[in-house]
Amino acid sequence: MEWLTIILSVFALAFMFWFFSTNKKSLEVGQSAPAFKLADQHGKMHSLSDFHGKWLALYFYPKDDTPGCTKQACTFRDGLQELTNLGAEVIGVSVDDTNSHADFAKKYHLQFPLLADIAAETTARYNSLIHLGVVKFARRNTFLIDPQGKIARVYLSASAARNSAEVIKDLKQLQAV
Numbered sequence: 218m219e220w221l222t223i224i225l226s227v228f229a230l231a232f233m234f235w236f237f238s239t240n241k242k243s244l245e246v247g248q249s250a251p252a253f254k255l256a257d258q259h260g261k262m263h264s265l266s267d268f269h270g271k272w273l274a275l276y277f278y279p280k281d282d283t284p285g286c287t288k289q290a291c292t293f294r295d296g297l298q299e300l301t302n303l304g305a306e307v308i309g310v311s312v313d314d315t316n317s318h319a320d321f322a323k324k325y326h327l328q329f330p331l332l333a334d335i336a337a338e339t340t341a342r343y344n345s346l347i348h349l350g351v352v353k354f355a356r357r358n359t360f361l362i363d364p365q366g367k368i369a370r371v372y373l374s375a376s377a378a379r380n381s382a383e384v385i386k387d388l389k390q391l392q393a394v
Contacts, residue, residue, distance in 0.1 A: 243371055244344060244360065244368050244371060245368065246369065246370065247368065248367065248368050250265055250275070250368055252266070253332070255310070255332035255333060255339060257331055257333070258318035258319040258331045259315075263308065265362075265366060268306055268362070269364070269365075270364045272305035272306070272363060272364060272369075273305065273306050273362040274300065274305055274306070274307045274359060274362075274381075275308050275310065275343075275361075276289065276293065276308070276309050276310070276357075276358070276359040277311065277358045278290070278309055278355055278357055279356070279357060280313060280354060281311060281313045281318060282320070282324065285377040286311070289357065289375070289378075289381075290309060290327055291327075292378060292379075292380065293309070293329065293381045294326065294328065297328060297329060303385070303388050303392065304364075304392075305361075305388055306329070307329040308329060308331075309329065309332065310332045310334050310340060311332075311334065311355050312334050312337045312340060314335055315333045317333075318332075318333055334355070337353045340355045343360060344358075357374060357380075358371070358372065358373050358374070359371075360372075361384055361388065361391075369391055370384070370387050
């Protein structure tokens with residue numbers, strides 16, 4: 218009887234993980250990007266409208282200072298000059314708080330804003346939230362937003378190692394049109 222309870226519990230947990238983590242619907246290319254207003258690692262507020270007239274690579278990541286998130290942030294850091302030369306800004310978003318973001322940014326010399334979406338509302342509007350009961354975190358999704366505030370590219374389950382290079386490549390293609 219004890220084994221049956223364990224097996225059913227494992228099955229129930231696996232089902233809950235699958236149910237809550239499946240991506241219900243992604244944002245579409247051409248759609249207006251959802252507005253946001255969030256504080257960065259320095260307490261400065263940022264909103265989507267601040268980036269009107271510029272390209273924006275808005276990337277969501279699960280957790281500060283974890284291996285994949287560190288890799289992704291550092292590749293954006295290393296590609297920041299090229300992105301800036303292409304007229305783009307970079308912003309990272311997770312459900313971690315501003316203190317966690319400040320420590321993460323300082324440790325890895327990240328020179329772009331990391332927004333704290335503690336309430337997970339922006340993450341949810343971008344269909345990038347995984348909510349497992351009391352635990353919430355962001356999916357590794359990236360949205361390239363054009364200067365008019367429209368979604369130009371969507372990178373679902375983005376590669377931590379290649380995301381920045383993919384954004385740069387696509388930005389060059391989009392600007393060549």
